[in-house]
Amino acid sequence: MIRLLIPSLMITVVASVPASAEPYPIAVLRGLDKVTARVTTLNAPVGEPIRFGGLEITARTCDKRPPEEPPESAAFLEITEVRESEPRVDVFSGWMFASSPALSAMDHPVYDVWVLDCISSVSTDESSSSSNKLE
Numbered sequence: 001m002i003r004l005l006i007p008s009l010m011i012t013v014v015a016s017v018p019a020s021a022e023p024y025p026i027a028v029l030r031g032l033d034k035v036t037a038r039v040t041t042l043n044a045p046v047g048e049p050i051r052f053g054g055l056e057i058t059a060r061t062c063d064k065r066p067p068e069e070p071p072e073s074a075a076f077l078e079i080t081e082v083r084e085s086e087p088r089v090d091v092f093s094g095w096m097f098a099s100s101p102a103l104s105a106m107d108h109p110v111y112d113v114w115v116l117d118c119i120s121s122v123s124t125d126e127s128s129s130s131s132n133k134l135e
Contacts, residue, residue, distance in 0.1 A: 021063035024118035027075040029057065032112040042113075043122050044075075055091065055111055056080045062118035073098040073118045079106055 029042040031052040044050050044059040051057075062075040079092040092106040092113075101114040 021065050021072070021074070024062045024064055024120055026119045026122060027059040027062040027077070027115060028117040028119055029059075029075075029077075030114055030116050031055075034110055034112065041116070043119075044077075051082075052113065053111055054081055054083060055108075055113070056082050056088075057113065062115075064118040071099065073115060075115045075118065077113070077115075079113060081108070 023046075025046050027044040027046065029044055029052075031040045031042055032038070033040075033053055040052065042050060042052055042057070044057055044062075046059050046062055049056050049058045056079070058078045058080075060076040060078060062073070064073045065071065074095055074097045076095050077092060078090075081089040081091050083089075091108055094104050096104050096106075096113075096115040098115045098117060106113050
């Protein structure tokens with residue numbers, strides 16, 4: 001009886017372990033300029049800084065759960081405010097979650113930035129419409 005019970009317990013334990021998130025090379029962000037009310041979708045390649053207004057955004061990692069898990073995308077972002085002839089100011093550094101943008105929000109008087117998704121590649125329509133890479 002005990003020999004039959006142990007394998008069934010092992011199957012239950014193995015089946016209940018959640019799958020880990022998978023890394024993706026591009027973080028899809030949404031930016032809001034509060035002054036002009038302009039909303040922009042940004043594609044941020046991991047490790048490469050991009051510009052949004054006076055902000056420089058660097059996605060350090062972007063993770064997404066597999067399809068069999070509850071949906072969640074999360075990105076670790078470093079956001080710096082850049083002004084001419086002034087030192088850079090760190091505005092945000094931390095994880096942002098697509099399902100809960102207010103959980104870890106960036107506090108800035110002019111701009112809001114939040115995570116939408118993590119993707120593996122950008123279509124040609126999207127890449128031509130958002131030229132926000134730093135040169």
